[in-house]
Amino acid sequence: MKVSQLSVFLENKSGRLAEVTRTLANANINIRALSIADTIDYGLLRLIVNDPVAAKAALTDEGYTVAMTEVLAIEVPDSPGGLAGIIDIFSENKLNIEYMYAFVGTSGRNAIVVFRTQNVDEAIAALQQKGVRILTGEELHSL
């Protein structure tokens, strides 16, 4: 149910993002989704890739500091109110969403949104109770 996400610490310097993506390309890693959180001095590049373990090793070898965290990839109906319905479930169960971002591909007719919450297991239970589909790592990578 949980998907591994990599977070790479990057200083705000020109060319850094290019170097990271080049490193992943050379290791034959496919990036499936990404988002960047930034401050004045640095950013955190969050990545969902087809092989997180190999990607982390490749980045660490190149001297990057990488954290691995568990996130949820959730199917969201691609229609008005689709996302609102999902977020309502979090809200009703008092689960904080730390951040979220959209996945590049789709699952059938549905969009995929990556959610980060502190209480992953509680979130899974609450979402499944409402019949929301949560993708596994394999499902995500095979899209």
Add this chain to the structure above:
Amino acid sequence: MYYWNKEAECISPDELRALQSERLVRTVRHAYENVAAYRKKFDDIGLSPADIRGIDDLPKVPFTGKLEFRDTYPFGMFAVPMDQVLRIHASSGTTGKSTVVGYTTDDVGVWAELMARTLGAGGTTKGDIVQNAYGYGLFTGGLGAHYGAEKIGATVVPISGGNSKRQIQIMQDFGSTVLCCTPSYAVLLGETAREMGVDTKSLSLRVAFLGAEPWTEGMRREIEALLSIDALDIYGLTEVIGPGVSYECMEKCGLHVNEDHFIVEIIDPDTGEALPPASKGELVFTSLTKQALPLLRYRTRDITYIYDGPCDCGRNFVRMHRVMGRTDDMLIIRGVNVFPSQIESVLMDIEGMEPHYMIVVDREGAMDNMEVWVEVSPEIVSDEVRDLEMLERRVSDQLRSVLGLSLKVKLVEPKTITRSEGKAKRVVDRREVYGEG
């Protein structure tokens, strides 16, 4: 020419030498009899206080340094019982513990006299209004200048540092004629006045006594133009007495050492050999009148030289050139002494912190700006910016409480900090505070 105490300041070289010899003998005996650390140093080399019969015997006396203060923290260097100690001041030590100094009633009186000479050399009289923007507290700058100005009988405005707009407002409203602060703060005040649209020529301000950090002739010109005043350099350090150790006269050509109260030497920092005038080396001071904290051959770690020949002002006290560097890695940031080792010990106490850090000092406009760069480790990196920001804040809060300085902590990528021959370059100082020499 201005003097506060012409008789003392223009003492003849022969009389001065005799006075120094007599006072040195007394100080050595006092230190030996009342401070265990001195007694041990003498006994270890088989030296008796009786062997010091005059100033020619000074080279026999062992050096003292910050180490003795650290080892005897807090009051171990005091030579009088605590009921005779009227005042305590302190400055940073190389590690967590500060260097603590004490003053008897007479010491406070001598200090006031020396600061009166300092302020008097720039023409301060009882008719002046002295705006004292040195920080009041454990730092010697605030109270040192305060007592000196009061001794002269001037009107003191004990405004302390900070709040630059209010400083300019008070300068205008009170008609301050004399300013005491750090040179970088004087630049900031000048710039603040300009931003406020205040023409400094219209102020009554005439002269400023600037010290507690290194500065340059270029900065002097800048300050004098910005504030339309004369800017004089003053020198001192907490261990010796605070400000008042040496001071410039209106010739602005070196700082006269108060030689009736301190013997100054310049030594080769590697060999400890005394160097002749005009040779650059480490400044060493011996106190001649201090009671609570007699100081024997204290190595300041400041690099400069002594001028050869007399000054046109008529004072016979020797002149030291403004401080030109340090023999150690101490930084002076906004008047506060900072040792990289203090920063390192704070970082090492924080879990997951890498020992890879760098201190970057710059001057933004007038003010010193210090950043501590720390490489992120896998232990501290997170997927959330908030975690990293909290870590930065935790480190900067901790550093501020230890150093007494606010600074910016910046997380950087691994391998950002240059490692050369196994020894990392820890300090990048872009201020060029010591100038061209």
